[in-house]
Amino acid sequence: MAVSSTIGRLGEFQLIARMTSGLAPSGDVLLGPGDDAAVVRAPDQRVVASMDLLVEGRHFRRDWSSAHDVGRKAAAQNFADIAAMGARPTVLLVGFAAPADLPASWADGFTAGLRAECAAAGGTVAGGDVVGADTVTIAVTALGDLEGRRPVRRDGARVGDLVAVTGHLGLSAAGQALLAAGIDGPPACTDEHRHPAPPYARGPQAADHGATAMLDVSDGLVQDLGHIAAASAVAIALTTESLRPEAALDDAVALLRGSGERRGAADFMLAGGEDHALAATFPPDAGLPPHWHPIGVVERGSGVLVDGEPAAVRGWDHFGQGPETTT
Amino acid sequence: MAVSSTIGRLGEFQLIARMTSGLAPSGDVLLGPGDDAAVVRAPDQRVVASMDLLVEGRHFRRDWSSAHDVGRKAAAQNFADIAAMGARPTVLLVGFAAPADLPASWADGFTAGLRAECAAAGGTVAGGDVVGADTVTIAVTALGDLEGRRPVRRDGARVGDLVAVTGHLGLSAAGQALLAAGIDGPPACTDEHRHPAPPYARGPQAADHGATAMLDVSDGLVQDLGHIAAASAVAIALTTESLRPEAALDDAVALLRGSGERRGAADFMLAGGEDHALAATFPPDAGLPPHWHPIGVVERGSGVLVDGEPAAVRGWDHFGQGPETTT
Numbered sequence: 001m002a003v004s005s006t007i008g009r010l011g012e013f014q015l016i017a018r019m020t021s022g023l024a025p026s027g028d029v030l031l032g033p034g035d036d037a038a039v040v041r042a043p044d045q046r047v048v049a050s051m052d053l054l055v056e057g058r059h060f061r062r063d064w065s066s067a068h069d070v071g072r073k074a075a076a077q078n079f080a081d082i083a084a085m086g087a088r089p090t091v092l093l094v095g096f097a098a099p100a101d102l103p104a105s106w107a108d109g110f111t112a113g114l115r116a117e118c119a120a121a122g123g124t125v126a127g128g129d130v131v132g133a134d135t136v137t138i139a140v141t142a143l144g145d146l147e148g149r150r151p152v153r154r155d156g157a158r159v160g161d162l163v164a165v166t167g168h169l170g171l172s173a174a175g176q177a178l179l180a181a182g183i184d185g186p187p188a189c190t191d192e193h194r195h196p197a198p199p200y201a202r203g204p205q206a207a208d209h210g211a212t213a214m215l216d217v218s219d220g221l222v223q224d225l226g227h228i229a230a231a232s233a234v235a236i237a238l239t240t241e242s243l244r245p246e247a248a249l250d251d252a253v254a255l256l257r258g259s260g261e262r263r264g265a266a267d268f269m270l271a272g273g274e275d276h277a278l279a280a281t282f283p284p285d286a287g288l289p290p291h292w293h294p295i296g297v298v299e300r301g302s303g304v305l306v307d308g309e310p311a312a313v314r315g316w317d318h319f320g321q322g323p324e325t326t327t
Numbered sequence: 328m329a330v331s332s333t334i335g336r337l338g339e340f341q342l343i344a345r346m347t348s349g350l351a352p353s354g355d356v357l358l359g360p361g362d363d364a365a366v367v368r369a370p371d372q373r374v375v376a377s378m379d380l381l382v383e384g385r386h387f388r389r390d391w392s393s394a395h396d397v398g399r400k401a402a403a404q405n406f407a408d409i410a411a412m413g414a415r416p417t418v419l420l421v422g423f424a425a426p427a428d429l430p431a432s433w434a435d436g437f438t439a440g441l442r443a444e445c446a447a448a449g450g451t452v453a454g455g456d457v458v459g460a461d462t463v464t465i466a467v468t469a470l471g472d473l474e475g476r477r478p479v480r481r482d483g484a485r486v487g488d489l490v491a492v493t494g495h496l497g498l499s500a501a502g503q504a505l506l507a508a509g510i511d512g513p514p515a516c517t518d519e520h521r522h523p524a525p526p527y528a529r530g531p532q533a534a535d536h537g538a539t540a541m542l543d544v545s546d547g548l549v550q551d552l553g554h555i556a557a558a559s560a561v562a563i564a565l566t567t568e569s570l571r572p573e574a575a576l577d578d579a580v581a582l583l584r585g586s587g588e589r590r591g592a593a594d595f596m597l598a599g600g601e602d603h604a605l606a607a608t609f610p611p612d613a614g615l616p617p618h619w620h621p622i623g624v625v626e627r628g629s630g631v632l633v634d635g636e637p638a639a640v641r642g643w644d645h646f647g648q649g650p651e652t653t654t
Contacts, residue, residue, distance in 0.1 A: 030373060031478060034558075036408040036543050037377035037471070039478050042369035046357060049453065050364035051420040051468055055460045081363040093378040095422075095466045126376065133382045139422045139466030141378055144364070151358060151366050216363050231361070 008100025026124040028090040038126035048144040050081035056136040067106040071113020072195035079121040080198035080276045082144035084216040086152040086207025089121040094128035095139035157213040157232035161281040163296040167199045173272025174252040181259040188248035196276035209289040214280035220271040235301030240266045242295045335427025353451040355417040365453035375471040377408035383463040394433040398440020399522035406448040407525035407603045409471030411543040413479040413534025416448040421455035422466035484540040484559035488608040490623040494526045500599025501579040508586040515575035523603035536616040541607035547598040562628030567593045
């Protein structure tokens with residue numbers, strides 16, 4: 001196959017063959033790609049299921065991210081949702097819409113990225129769909145197995161619980177700002193934007209530790225914790241002092257300052273988006289599991305407080321109008 | 328809410344609220360929309376899962392199909408894949424990508440169509456995603472429960488089996504041709520194109536009756552039976568005499584003749600596409616279940632024969648280049 005080939009020249013069936021051949025075997029998949037539907041083991045008698053769409057120009061740019069990165073990110077953000085329920089990621093279904101003139105090498109890179117992130121999360125690809133479209137658009141459904149655990153929802157936080165996070169906060173948004181400004185900044189930031197590395201195993205770990213509420217931080221920490229506050233009818237009180245920015249974030253902020261960026265490390269951590277860290281609430285008496293660190297407490301009231309002040313929610317509205325104050 | 332509102336004006340969270348409020352309760356859904364992921368019952372300890380993408384201008388046109396029709400079609404084609412495995416449809420996850428200026432009424436109509444088809448199939452919507460995009464693009468994942476049945480794959484057809492179909496063949500493609508030609512033809516055809524009505528219950532019924540192979544006829548009968556022939560390493564021999572076109576199809580063909588259309592009823596039935604009928608093979612000694620009718624037999628050899636001649640596969644390549652001879 002010529003490297004310069006396009007997916008239109010390959011045709012649907014050859015493209016599907018390339019995207020599905022040599023998939024890693026998985027004990028979770030009883031019937032993989034190639035039939036009307038996949039058959040996946042669900043030993044728990046419950047299946048956890050989540051779907052995300054990624055649209056070129058909105059969720060990724062082909063000039064900022066490689067096909068491999070987009071594949072990794074597509075898998076990562078969906079498996080992070082599974083982990084945030086306390087479940088083990090099992091499989092992905094992947095819908096791939098693309099123009100006929102897309103280089104076949106881009107599809108190959110995307111497929112390799114998906115598989116790399118599947119390997120990191122312990123899952124595999126069980127099926128999907130390939131269609132033509134003017135814009136590269138990727139739909140991913142992730143499934144997971146609770147292994148007997150109670151699913152950790154958003155509505156279980158109780159007054160007095162500790163609020164804690166695990167994973168990288170702020171790096172992805174700072175990385176995006178660096179890329180937008182054309183600044184060659186810390187790879188820890190730009191890499192995190194191109195392919196987040198969610199702490200998958202810490203979702204089930206938190207569930208086992210008694211987490212009362214949990215979610216994947218995807219739209220900005222304050223906005224996402226606002227969902228826990230609203231669903232649980234509590235207030236979440238954070239302190240900026242507890243946020244402890246990573247060194248790479250401090251470095252990125254210093255570099256961005258020169259290009260007129262006014263956001264500081266705490267801003268990126270509180271409202272950045274696309275972190276794919278996990279945030280959860282835990283009963284105060286049991287301490288926190290390893291790799292989780294405390295950022296606040298659950299109080300009576302409503303909304304999210306930062307250093308005692310109600311936080312304006314500056315997260316993402318997904319119709320492309322950027323960060324938006326919704327309250 | 329003003330009728331003239333757009334989804335951009337509603338914003339992501341209000342749009343999600345409109346798309347998810349008042350969903351019919353379902354015994355299959357343990358946790359519905361609003362958390363990181365849905366939790367769905369899988370009593371069989373296996374889950375059947377399928378995904379399709381629908382792209383505006385490729386799979387539907389807003390001037391030919393109402394939002395309600397697109398919603399019905401999106402649900403139908405996915406639940407048909409579940410039924411074709413011999414499983415009972417349970418839930419959908421629905422990804423909805425659309426421009427901010429899409430009328431909110433279109434999103435409402437789409438949601439209503441999804442729910443109408445869910446009611447027909449016995450499923451419900453358990454989750455999804457809403458994002459911005461330049462083109463309306465819909466991703467649907469359907470899940471289903473095998474209820475203890477062996478999944479009916481494509482690779483089980485045996486020499487001597489009967490080949491049979493149930494559902495409407497050719498009507499959808501004839502309906503599309505009528506719409507393209509601007510001819511006011513039989514509603515049975517144009518309606519079938521706008522919202523196919525797959526015979527969901529006949530999938531599990533066929534499995535219980537011992538079907539050896541089965542699939543959803545979506546890309547044209549000959550092309551799809553070619554998948555069974557290839558996977559099962561057999562030939563499938565059809566006779567046009569057995570196809571028995573519905574009266575509405577004969578009427579549509581007569582009307583289309585005047586606009587220069589050269590395809591006859593058998594052409595639409597053999598290569599039309601988007602039928603969402605079911606085709607299956609059955610052991611010859613057990614007869615056929617109700618509502619299935621025989622169209623051929625499984626023989627030694629390869630490929631699909633029509634009246635003894637190898638059939639050129641004229642089905643769909645999904646990169647938008649239309650019907651295409653692939654063999």
